[in-house]
Amino acid sequence: MHFVDAKGILSAQNGMNIYRGCTHGCIYCDSRSLCYQFTHPFEDIEVKRNAPELLEKALRSKRKRCMIGTGSMSDPYMHCEEDLQLMRKCLQVIDRYGFGVAVQTKSDRILRDIDLLESINKKAKTVVQMTLTTFDDDMCAILEPNVCNTKRRMEVLKEMQKRDIPTVVWLTPILPFINDTRENIGAILDACIDNGVKGIICFDMGLTLREGDREYFYAALDRHFPGLKEKYIRTYGNDYAVTSPNHKELMAFFKERCRENGILSTPDECFSYLHDLPEPYTQMSLFDL
Numbered sequence: 001m002h003f004v005d006a007k008g009i010l011s012a013q014n015g016m017n018i019y020r021g022c023t024h025g026c027i028y029c030d031s032r033s034l035c036y037q038f039t040h041p042f043e044d045i046e047v048k049r050n051a052p053e054l055l056e057k058a059l060r061s062k063r064k065r066c067m068i069g070t071g072s073m074s075d076p077y078m079h080c081e082e083d084l085q086l087m088r089k090c091l092q093v094i095d096r097y098g099f100g101v102a103v104q105t106k107s108d109r110i111l112r113d114i115d116l117l118e119s120i121n122k123k124a125k126t127v128v129q130m131t132l133t134t135f136d137d138d139m140c141a142i143l144e145p146n147v148c149n150t151k152r153r154m155e156v157l158k159e160m161q162k163r164d165i166p167t168v169v170w171l172t173p174i175l176p177f178i179n180d181t182r183e184n185i186g187a188i189l190d191a192c193i194d195n196g197v198k199g200i201i202c203f204d205m206g207l208t209l210r211e212g213d214r215e216y217f218y219a220a221l222d223r224h225f226p227g228l229k230e231k232y233i234r235t236y237g238n239d240y241a242v243t244s245p246n247h248k249e250l251m252a253f254f255k256e257r258c259r260e261n262g263i264l265s266t267p268d269e270c271f272s273y274l275h276d277l278p279e280p281y282t283q284m285s286l287f288d289l
Contacts, residue, residue: 001045001080009054014066016055018086019074020046024106025146027220028173031073034212045080052089059097065124067277068094071104079146081109091116100125100277104170108148108156118163125277127198128160131170134179135187142224143175150188157195168199168270171254173207176235177228180205180244182253189257199264199273205250206243214238 137149258265
């Protein structure tokens with residue numbers, strides 16, 4: 001872990017990454033790709049120590065409230081957050097200025113901040129996004145080794161439901177010949193339905209691989225699934241999009257289950273919901289009539 005003083009914290013689309021790199025060790029992580037131009041080892045987390053101050057300065061200057069998104073590149077609830085608490089400080093800033101927040105994570109550490117997430121949701125809007133890829137916890141320990149298991153993430157969704165905090169699930173990536181089964185997808189969808197999930201983001205049944213990410217993924221396949229790397233190479237070569245042979249069947253199944261249960265199921269629908277922050281409701285008094 002190393003510290004930097006960042007020059008800015010919000011992207012043009014109001015996205016925020018407090019950390020750069022990750023310690024969750026997911027074998028498929030796209031953020032390892034060379035295109036992101038890391039100049040330090042991926043597990044050597046770059047900490048933007050002035051993130052809360054930068055965020056306050058940015059929000060103070062905004063003329064209109066909006067949703068602040070975080071977690072798209074680096075999980076804000078990695079191990080180092082336990083001690084640093086930069087995410088909590090940023091949530092306090094968001095709460096103080098009346099903005100909304102959309103948080104993407106795999107970690108149950110988010111429960112530490114449920115008080116702030118609830119407060120933000122009452123004043124503006126909170127959406128908690130949880131990644132679920134594999135229902136079986138033994139498989140989850142292989143694919144996502146340094147983060148809480150799927151069962152625990154489902155408990156997080158349940159806790160958010162109890163607080164009326166809306167949730168969105170990322171059903172991605174689905175790894176060909178590993179977790180691309182109707183049984184796995186069905187079990188995850190059942191959990192989403194039971195926990196009142198608002199939307200599920202699933203681009204397709206597959207994953208993406210590119211330089212940097214591909215090598216790390218293949219090394220993990222050699223460790224845990226001997227012979228599977230060769231099957232990937234025979235089937236996909238160096239393709240960027242690695243689509244499951246079961247893609248058509250599984251996507252139809254996914255769409256139908258979402259439609260039956262009133263769950264947003266297209267990326268456009270889900271992203272629109274994540275970015276939308278309604279104007280605050282002001283009750284009209286008798287003197288306004």
